[in-house]
Amino acid sequence: VMELVSASGGLIYAGCFAATLSSALASLVSAPKVFQALCNDKLYPYLEFFGKGYGKNNEPVRGYVLTFIIALAFILIAELNAIAPLISNFFLAAYALVNFSTFHASLAKPVGWRPTFKYYNMWLSLVGFVLCVAVMFLISWITALLTFAAILFLYMVVIY
Incomplete structure (x- = not known):
């Protein structure tokens, strides 16, 4: 157009x-x-x-x-149709984790956490997290589960 x-x-x-x-x-x-x-x-x-x-x-x-x-x-x-859901899910997972991190930091209130953005709201970060996860499952629930499995694996390696 x-x-x-x-x-x-x-x-x-x-x-x-x-x-x-x-x-x-x-x-x-x-x-x-x-x-x-x-x-x-x-x-x-x-x-x-x-x-x-x-x-x-x-x-x-x-x-x-x-x-x-x-x-x-x-x-x-x-085959772009095979690759796009996986790539999109990994990008959405990154955005979801950033949103969850800001929500969690606001909830825990550590000493160094002082957001300076005038319109920041911790609940908006939680909504962003939920929406990113919802869109991940709407795009492809299989690749969303694979993405969460990969993130969980990487998290477990760091913890143990």
């Missing part, structure tokens, strides 16, 4: 392509750095291999290779 009402319809496609490419490249570059920090913290056993960096900027080359392999595996599936 936007292409039909726009004076330059081709720019709509170019803008969408540029935004998608920018987001994908940002994820491919930032994810290995976060993973490297996680590995250096030694929260998960047997992942120290990916914590090693190279060069003066401590670049996570091993993390880049792992990210490339994971991205390639999803690309080789070549």
Whole structure:
């Protein structure tokens, strides 16, 4: 629709392509750095291999290779309808956990928790958590259960 009402319809496609490419490249570059920090913290056993960096900027080359392999595996599936529910559920799980964390921090009232956003409300965080989980199950209850199983597994590894 936007292409039909726009004076330059081709720019709509170019803008969408540029935004998608920018987001994908940002994820491919930032994810290995976060993973490297996680590995250096030694929260998960047997992942120290990916914590090693190279060069003066401590670049996570091993993390880049792992990210490339994971991205390639999803690309080789070549069926977006099979991949989209899983990816969407993992993103929604991240948002749900952030919402639950802010709700829990407000409920527990630790000394360092002082939200500065003028309109912050702890109950809105709880509603955000519930809505994210509900949408996860609406998208695909099987992938939602798989996502929760993966999160529970990672949590249990950290605790024990």
